[in-house]
Amino acid sequence: MPTRRQTLALTLPLAAGVALATGPAAAQSATAARPNPMPAALRTALERDPTAPVLGNPKGDITLSEFFDYNCPHCKTIMPMMQRLIAADPGLRVVFREWPVFGEDSEFAARAALAALPQGKYWQMHAGLMGIKGRATEASVMRVVRRVGLDEGKLRAEMQSDRVSRHINASFELADHMGLVGTPTLIAGDEAVFGHQSLDDLKALVARGRKTLGV
Numbered sequence: 001m002p003t004r005r006q007t008l009a010l011t012l013p014l015a016a017g018v019a020l021a022t023g024p025a026a027a028q029s030a031t032a033a034r035p036n037p038m039p040a041a042l043r044t045a046l047e048r049d050p051t052a053p054v055l056g057n058p059k060g061d062i063t064l065s066e067f068f069d070y071n072c073p074h075c076k077t078i079m080p081m082m083q084r085l086i087a088a089d090p091g092l093r094v095v096f097r098e099w100p101v102f103g104e105d106s107e108f109a110a111r112a113a114l115a116a117l118p119q120g121k122y123w124q125m126h127a128g129l130m131g132i133k134g135r136a137t138e139a140s141v142m143r144v145v146r147r148v149g150l151d152e153g154k155l156r157a158e159m160q161s162d163r164v165s166r167h168i169n170a171s172f173e174l175a176d177h178m179g180l181v182g183t184p185t186l187i188a189g190d191e192a193v194f195g196h197q198s199l200d201d202l203k204a205l206v207a208r209g210r211k212t213l214g215v
Contacts (some may be wrong), residue, residue, distance in 0.1 A: 061093075074184055099183060114158075
């Protein structure tokens with residue numbers, strides 16, 4: 001878990017020698033050509049995974065991907081800012097990557113959230129889990145399930161589905177390929193930031209992503 005806002009350089013084994021531009025260096029080189037763009041295959045895997053929940057504008061001109069864990073304190077503080085960011089930017093497409101790095105409790109929470117998607121209540125479940133005081137455990141997660149009004153039987157069955165398992169496995173594989181070091185990590189364009197972000201930080205990340213991609 002990060003204790004302060006940080007940036008990270010991401011090396012991508014999927015394309016040897018290619019790295020994402022990150023943090024201040026990316027901002028300083030914003031007017032330059034893109035020397036190390038994200039490989040197209042990686043961008044597709046990151047931004048177009050059919051198992052990943054998408055909020056905001058599904059046809060938006062820029063995608064912001066968030067890797068998070070329900071037991072990550074900084075992920076909790078970013079959640080309401082993400083909601084405000086989505087409301088303020090009609091062209092923003094947000095991909096949520098459930099990345100349960102804090103153990104079995106976190107995986108249970110991630111599976112429950114993903115299993116809420118077929119019932120049309122992913123965002124309500126996501127917000128409820130982020131609002132848990134203290135650690136997300138099976139007991140506290142199921143209290144959110146009941147409060148949100150989900151069909152518990154269907155949810156528990158869906159939690160073990162191939163779709164849910166594929167999403168979680170893909171999150172770990174993507175994070176490993178990109179050398180991600182913790183949650184929350186947010187990626188737009190060819191840039192990633194790690195740790196706590198303010199609303200202005202998030203807006204700036206999205207703006208730089210648009211500029212990088214020429215949209």
